[in-house]
Amino acid sequence: MDISTQNTEAPPPAPGPPVAAPTSASRGATRPGDRIFLGLSRGSGIFLLVIMAAIAAFLTYRAANAISKDHTNFLTTFEWNTNLEPASFGIAVLAFGTVVSAIIAMALAVPVSVGIALFITHYAPRRLGGPIAFVVDLLAAVPSIVYGLWGALVLVPHMDGLFGWLDHYFGWTGVFEWQGGAPRSMLTVGVLLAIMILPIITNVSREVFRQVPRMHEEAALALGATRWEVIRMSVLPFGRSGVISASMLGLGRALGETMAVATVLSPTFEINASLLDPGGGTFAQNIASKFSEATPLGQDALIASGLVLFVITLLVNGAARMIINRRKEYSGANA
Amino acid sequence: MKLQRMNRRALTLGALAVSGALALTACGSDDTGKSNTDATTSSNSAIKCDNAKGQLQASGSSAQKNAIDAWVKAYTASCKGVQINYNPTGSGAGVTAFTQGQTAFAGSDSPLKPEEVTASKKACGGSQAIDLPMVGGPIAIGFHLSGVDSLTLDAATLAKIFDGKITKWDDEAIAKLNPSAKLPSTKIQAFHRSDESGTTDNFTKYLKAVAPSDWKYSGGKAWQAKGGQSAQGSSGLAQQVKQTEGAISYFELSYAADGISTVDLKTGAATPVKASVENATKAISTAKVAGTGKDLSLSLNYKPTEEGAYPLTLVTYEIVCEKGNKADTLPATKSFLTYIASEDGQKLLTDAKYAPIPDEIISKVRTTISSLS
Numbered sequence A: 001m002d003i004s005t006q007n008t009e010a011p012p013p014a015p016g017p018p019v020a021a022p023t024s025a026s027r028g029a030t031r032p033g034d035r036i037f038l039g040l041s042r043g044s045g046i047f048l049l050v051i052m053a054a055i056a057a058f059l060t061y062r063a064a065n066a067i068s069k070d071h072t073n074f075l076t077t078f079e080w081n082t083n084l085e086p087a088s089f090g091i092a093v094l095a096f097g098t099v100v101s102a103i104i105a106m107a108l109a110v111p112v113s114v115g116i117a118l119f120i121t122h123y124a125p126r127r128l129g130g131p132i133a134f135v136v137d138l139l140a141a142v143p144s145i146v147y148g149l150w151g152a153l154v155l156v157p158h159m160d161g162l163f164g165w166l167d168h169y170f171g172w173t174g175v176f177e178w179q180g181g182a183p184r185s186m187l188t189v190g191v192l193l194a195i196m197i198l199p200i201i202t203n204v205s206r207e208v209f210r211q212v213p214r215m216h217e218e219a220a221l222a223l224g225a226t227r228w229e230v231i232r233m234s235v236l237p238f239g240r241s242g243v244i245s246a247s248m249l250g251l252g253r254a255l256g257e258t259m260a261v262a263t264v265l266s267p268t269f270e271i272n273a274s275l276l277d278p279g280g281g282t283f284a285q286n287i288a289s290k291f292s293e294a295t296p297l298g299q300d301a302l303i304a305s306g307l308v309l310f311v312i313t314l315l316v317n318g319a320a321r322m323i324i325n326r327r328k329e330y331s332g333a334n335a
Numbered sequence B: 001m002k003l004q005r006m007n008r009r010a011l012t013l014g015a016l017a018v019s020g021a022l023a024l025t026a027c028g029s030d031d032t033g034k035s036n037t038d039a040t041t042s043s044n045s046a047i048k049c050d051n052a053k054g055q056l057q058a059s060g061s062s063a064q065k066n067a068i069d070a071w072v073k074a075y076t077a078s079c080k081g082v083q084i085n086y087n088p089t090g091s092g093a094g095v096t097a098f099t100q101g102q103t104a105f106a107g108s109d110s111p112l113k114p115e116e117v118t119a120s121k122k123a124c125g126g127s128q129a130i131d132l133p134m135v136g137g138p139i140a141i142g143f144h145l146s147g148v149d150s151l152t153l154d155a156a157t158l159a160k161i162f163d164g165k166i167t168k169w170d171d172e173a174i175a176k177l178n179p180s181a182k183l184p185s186t187k188i189q190a191f192h193r194s195d196e197s198g199t200t201d202n203f204t205k206y207l208k209a210v211a212p213s214d215w216k217y218s219g220g221k222a223w224q225a226k227g228g229q230s231a232q233g234s235s236g237l238a239q240q241v242k243q244t245e246g247a248i249s250y251f252e253l254s255y256a257a258d259g260i261s262t263v264d265l266k267t268g269a270a271t272p273v274k275a276s277v278e279n280a281t282k283a284i285s286t287a288k289v290a291g292t293g294k295d296l297s298l299s300l301n302y303k304p305t306e307e308g309a310y311p312l313t314l315v316t317y318e319i320v321c322e323k324g325n326k327a328d329t330l331p332a333t334k335s336f337l338t339y340i341a342s343e344d345g346q347k348l349l350t351d352a353k354y355a356p357i358p359d360e361i362i363s364k365v366r367t368t369i370s371s372l373s
Helices: A002-009 A032-069 A094-121 A126-141 A144-158 A158-172 A184-208 A214-222 A229-256 A260-265 A283-290 A296-326 B002-046 B067-080 B091-099 B114-123 B153-162 B172-177 B199-209 B233-243 B277-284 B331-339 B343-351 B357-371
Strands: B053-059 B082-087 B105-108 B127-145 B150-154 B189-195 B230-233 B249-251 B261-266 B315-320
Touching: A002 B357, A032 A296, A094 A126, A094 A184, A094 A229, A094 A283, A094 A296, A126 A184, A126 B315, A144 A158, A144 A184, A144 A260, A144 B233, A184 A260, A214 A229, A214 A260, A229 A283, A229 A296, A260 A283, A283 A296, B053 B091, B053 B331, B067 B082, B067 B331, B067 B343, B082 B277, B082 B331, B091 B105, B091 B114, B091 B230, B114 B315, B127 B189, B127 B199, B127 B233, B127 B277, B127 B331, B150 B172, B153 B172, B153 B189, B153 B199, B153 B233, B189 B199, B199 B249, B199 B315, B230 B233, B233 B249, B315 B331, B331 B343, B331 B357
Parallel strands: B053 B082, B053 B105, B150 B261, B189 B230, B189 B249
Antiparallel strands: B105 B315, B127 B249, B127 B261, B127 B315
C-alpha cells in the first residue's frame, strides 16, 4: 500500500517507473536527490515485503513439516507430546487459553485504563495528574519476568480470598466454580495480564483525550452540560477510535506474553469450563516451556503453533481496523 | 521531548530491575557455592592436567548443572590453561549440539537413542558417541501437609495420586501405609512439570516399571496424565509445594532443601527407604550396564530388595565420541572427565546432594575414558 501511494505522488503522467524515464520531467525538475530518495524508499518498502515473505515461507515450511507427521488432528487434539511414536499434538487447549486469558485481561484493563486516562486529563488537579501518569509509565517499564515473579510469589498466594468469594456467590454458574486447588488459573493470568497491559492502554488513551478539540468541550459547557456530560458527548466519541487502537496494542501484548504466564499459570492440556481451576495454557507459554527440550520435530510443532498465534493476531488486528474505519468520522484526522 | 523523558524513566527503572536481579542471583548462588569451596581446596592435588589447554564447550542436561559447576571450579583452579563452558540447555538440545559437532561433550539424563547414535557418526569421524554415567541423583517426592512430617508411599499409590485416582490425603490406600500418621481430609494437589524434562521421564519410568497396572502411560519427557497442576522447572515445583497446603510433587533432592518433607518409598525391602544420596548410590549399584561395547548406559533396577536402596533415581551421562574426538579439545576433555570420574571428583557430588556412581561402574568408566581417542 505504501508503495502504491508513493507511485501516485511521483510524476503522474509517467508511463513507466519515473526513475527510468527522465523525459517525464515535465512537471518540475527531477534532481538527483529526488531520484535517490525515491529509489531508497521504494527499496526499503520492497525489502520489508521480502523479509515478511521469507519469514512466512520459513514458518509455513517448518509448520507443514510438523503437521504432516502429526497423527492426530492438529486443531482439535488435547495433547502436546512430540516424542510419542507416532507424534500427537494439537492446539485446541492453547488457542482456548490464549483467547480466554486475553479476554479477561481486556475486560479488566480497558475500563480501568480509560478511567485513569479520563481522571488524569479531565478530573485530576495538575499537581496530582502528573505523578499518576508517571507511576503508570513506570508500570510499563517493569520487565515481564518481574511481573511473573511478583505474580507467583505475591499475587497467587493472595488470590485465595477472591477465589473463595467468587466460588461461594457465583459458583453456580460453573464458570466460577473452584475445587480448592492452588489459584494458578486462567483468572489469575488474566488479572496479571491486565496489570501488564494497563500502562499502554492508559498512555495512548490519555494522549487521545488530551487532543479533544477545546472548542468541542467549551461548546458543550456553554450549552450547560455537566463535566460528565461533556466527557460522554464530546470526549468519548472523539477518543473512541484512539481507545480501540490503544486496546489493540494492549491486546497484542496480552496475546504474546510469555514469561509472566509461564511463571504464574499451572498449564495442563485440558479445557476447564471454570476459570478458577487450573487448566489450559497459551501459545507463547507453551513454546517457552517446551522449546529447550524439544526434538527437531518438537521444534517444528512449536513453530506451527506459533503460526496459529500469528494468524489469530492478524484476525484480531484486522477486526479492530474494521471497527476503527467504521468510526472514521470521529477520528482526530477529520477534526 | 516527551519520548526522551520516558526513555530516561525506563532507564532508571531498568537499572533498578537489573541491580535487583543481580542481588537476587547473588543470593541464589550463595547456597550452592558455599558447600563446594571447602572440598575444592582439598582435591586440587589429585587433578592431572597433562597438557590440556584451551576452551572446552559443552552443553546439555540442567539436572547435573550444579555438579558440573562444582567440578569446573575445582578443576580450573588446578588447570589454569583450561576454560570450561557448560551450558545447561537441556538434554535434547545438548545432544543435538554434540551431534552437530559444536561441543566437546554433552550431558544428558537419558542414554542416547539409536538414531542419535547414528547421527553422532558424522561428528565422531566415523566412530560413534558413547554414554558415560557420571552423576546419580535421587528424585525426591516432596509434600506439604500440616501435622504430617513423615510419610510412606509405594509406587502404586504414587501412580494413583499423580493420575488423579486418589484425591484426598486420608484415602484408605495412604492410611494403610501410614498407620501412625494423623492424615487430614485435605484435597491432594499433585504438581507435575509443565516443561519437558528428564526428571519427568525418570519418574514416570519408575512408576511404569513398578506399578504398570496403575500407570498406563507410555512415558517420556512430557507429562501425559490428565488433571493435576503443573509448574515450570524443578525450582517451580519446589516453590509450589512450599506454598500450597496439600501439595505433592517430584524434583531432585537438592531442591527439597529448606523445609520440604520428602516421602519414604516402600520398596521390596522390609523397611521404607528415605530419599538420600547414599540410598540412591545403593540402588544404582544394583543397575546393570545395558550398553554394548564401550557404551556404559545403565538399566536401572526399579525393584530392589536390598535394605536402604532408593530406586527412584536419575543418572546423567556425559556423552563423548569413542574415537575421533576433535584433536584440539581431546586432551582437555580426557583430563576433565578423568578428574570427575576420579575418587575426589565423585566425592564432591555428595556435597551438592548428588549421588556418586558406585565403584564397580565408575571403574569401568575410568577405563573407558583412558581409552578415548
